[in-house]
Amino acid sequence: MTKIAFIVGEPSGDRIGADLIVYLRKKLADDLEVSGLGGEAMEAQGLISLFDIEELSIIGIGAIVSRLPQLMRRVSQTAKAVIEAEPDALVVIDSPTFSHRIAKRLRKARPHIPIINYIPPTVWAWREERAEKMRPYIDHAICTFPFEPEFYERLNGPPATYVGHPILKEPHLAPLLATPLGKRPPANPPRLVILPGSRRGEIDRLLADFGRTFERLNETLPGIEGVIPTLPRHRARVESEVFTWRHQPRVVTGHDERWAAFASADAALAASGTVSLELALAGLPMALAYRLDPVGYRFRHLITAWTAALPNFIAGHPLVPEHFHEIVRPEHLARRLERLLTDTPERRAQIEGFKDIREKMTIDRAPGEAAAEIVLDTMRRRAAIPNP
Secondary structure, three states, X not given: OEXXXXXXXXXXXXXXXXXXXXXXXXXXXXXXXXXXXXXXXHHOOOOOOXXXXXXXXXXXXXXXXXXXXXXXXXXXXXXHHHHHHOOOEEEEEOOHHHHHHHHHHHHHHOOOOOEEEEOOOOOOOEOOOHHHHHOOOOOEEEEOOOOXXXXXXHOOXXXXXXXXXXXXXXXXXHHHHOOOOOOOOOOXXXXXXXXXXXXXXXXXXXXXHHHHHHHHHHHHXXXXXXXXXXXXXXXXHHHHHHOOOOOOOEEEEOHHHHHHHHHHOOEEEEEOOOHHHHHHHHOOOEEEXXXXXXXXXXXXXXXXXXOOOHHHHHHOOOOOOEEEHHHOOHXXXXXXXXXXXXXXHHHHHHHHHHHHXXXXXXXXXXXXXXXXXXXXXXXXHHHOOOOO
């Protein structure tokens, strides 16, 4: 029986971990035992999690600092459990603040056990020195962005391979990818999708300014339609804010409704994050905005990236506009969006850039299948190294 331990710290990683387990089972003919830390999706694949990973679903330096004692207790508990389990391999997925501490402790206690990092740290965005520091305890990095392996090689990090982003498996995206970009002109009046973030802090810091932006757009583009897709747990918060707006967009929840909004909109105003990649692949011109939490803002000097927008990283140039902190100005955002909601050179330039992103992101097989092969190959290669 092959035993593989997993360390996952948030729901997005949980889905990726579950997908990986499915393909590992196929390749191992169900001769697989999984353990460690995961969420509902991985539990459905047979993993019994050490504790609820919701405890680890935090964002921003400020949140991490405030909950550091709790995190360190969980690190000790998890590392002890993984070491005692003596797995044939450890796969850590995202959440490097937590998961890499486990990886380091396992490498020290059981140096012969291979360790694979699925979704490695964003060294291309900040703290580049982390790449080289990973080499002693990470045997292979599995990347979900096509530009990452080059970064890890240049920064002397562990071997890295691009396998494709999980979003490419999204069923709602398939018909959009099959539709040639730029064929549909913007509606009159146009339709705007508003995405203030998936976490409470992001919503609190952006939604009011997004509302003022929408008000301004109603003056220059009368009749503009708006829709705000959000998570069920945030609906009440979003609706209470939208209720104060003179022009009120629809608030919707649910996965189907979210992708329906993407398919019918002409442009997007969004919090910078993974959603920007979804919008780019869907062919939806966008303006991005973001505000760090107060503690994170004090550490902004650590950010070394030339952009925070994933479409820009993939395209290799400033394709989509970004607005941070003091530059999150409703008047500025509204003027930018006017150019994206109508047939202009700015709109056409973004759509042309999205074609390049689609091409660069293309894969010839499922990300989970490619990742499973890397995990098993790393195990085989590591097994050839004699135990110390």
